[in-house]
Amino acid sequence: MRKFVKPRLIVSKCIGFEACRYNGLIIKSEFVEKLKDHADFYPVCPEVEIGLGIPRDPIRIIEFEGELILYQPAAGLDITEEMKKFTQNFLGKIDDIDGFILKNRSPSCGIKAVKVYQGFGNSRTKSRAGFFGNAVLEMFPYLAVEDEGRLRNLKIRENFLTKLYILADFRKVKKSRSLNELIKFHSHNKMLLMAHNQENTRKLGRIIGNADKKTFDELISKYQKIFYDSILDPPQNKANINVLMHAVGYFSKELTHDEKAFFLDSVEKYRNGIFPLFVCLNILKSWIIRFNNEYLTDQTFFEPYPEELIPITVV
Known part of the structure; x- marks a missing residue:
């Protein structure tokens, strides 16, 4: 958790x-x-x-x-x-x-x-x-x-919460003034950032690579500018689907034909606005647990905000 x-x-x-x-x-x-x-x-x-x-x-x-x-x-x-x-x-x-x-x-x-x-x-x-x-x-x-x-609106709420919690994480990193914390933040949010903007995600990766041995203040200033630009708008369905398909590739050899078909059908329903994103995320989370994939376990893309806030019925 x-x-x-x-x-x-x-x-x-x-x-x-x-x-x-x-x-x-x-x-x-x-x-x-x-x-x-x-x-x-x-x-x-x-x-x-x-x-x-x-x-x-x-x-x-x-x-x-x-x-x-x-x-x-x-x-x-x-x-x-x-x-x-x-x-x-x-x-x-x-x-x-x-x-x-x-x-x-x-x-x-x-x-x-x-x-x-x-x-x-x-x-x-x-x-x-x-x-x-x-x-x-x-x-x-x-x-x-x-x-x-x-x-x-469920989709607006999903996007709002996802952005809210990644911003809270980033605020904690800035306060820590720790390069290690910034590296962990980028690593754990890599798939989420990819859904927003793949090119900017690569730029952010190069910044934390810190080839020029810059100070934390210099790094965080450059990182923040591109990070904020990346999350300015919510990711489109197509970008989220690209990340979903990338993630399922980690299990392609272990899944049965029927499991793959069920997941692809859920993705299509998300694409067509029938299912919310968290349905597809929960299917993947079950496989992350089942196959004990440590890299995906740490990805915030699969749990961007507390699950107690998911329920559809909000008035």
């Missing part, structure tokens, strides 16, 4: 931590509740932080004379500058954070599909990220960032 580093996340406070939504309610998220046992959360409500009460009149994003404004219609209040100031101060002090879970469609925290109104009327013209959420995406594009609504 893999030992996991606890990720550190900033979360919208209304998602299971405090009844601070504009209407005085709290948002229930089964996924966030499950994750509380496996991660450290740091809740924040930007709207409350800038002085808006609980409950409060709703705010909205409006576009006026080419500018985006955060506005509270009932009070006729422009809170744009207050939100910008809080956002920059808060995010500018962040250190050692692996990800964010933010309130979906919120004018402050939303990362997608936030309504933008044309002028001061009720005409909606487009959508974008909220003021705080947009700043998070701009300042931390390499972190695991999602909203609680999108995390109801």
Whole structure:
């Protein structure tokens, strides 16, 4: 069983931590509740932080004379500058954070599909990220960032958790200041990194080869840049399948015809969106245990996050 580093996340406070939504309610998220046992959360409500009460009149994003404004219609209040100031101060002090879970469609925290109104009327013209959420995406594009609504989708949740836990591992390596720990990190994550970007994985391998005998600080700086670039986007199904097929090659002589056929059928169902990735991973994990393959046992690709977080039914 893999030992996991606890990720550190900033979360919208209304998602299971405090009844601070504009209407005085709290948002229930089964996924966030499950994750509380496996991660450290740091809740924040930007709207409350800038002085808006609980409950409060709703705010909205409006576009006026080419500018985006955060506005509270009932009070006729422009809170744009207050939100910008809080956002920059808060995010500018962040250190050692692996990800964010933010309130979906919120004018402050939303990362997608936030309504933008044309002028001061009720005409909606487009959508974008909220003021705080947009700043998070701009300042931390390499972190695991999602909203609680999108995390109801299994594939999005798989990708989010995989990224979150590899980032937590990398944070621990940076703190260790140990070349041996960096080498172990790269070795254990090699297949996972290959699924993201094979060329960058080779570049990372050359960096930790350290032919020029560089210091840890010099190495980690170069490694981090390419590592973050590699995990910026989740791997495509095709890339994951390439790694799955590479892994099954370790057992090709030991497996029966029917076992191979069953696995290939599962891979096809994953390719076609019928099965989630963890179904194929669990088949391979059973063979890793059966044939006691030490190299594959250490690969995070087969257990990227705690299995307790796998369940499909999340509301």
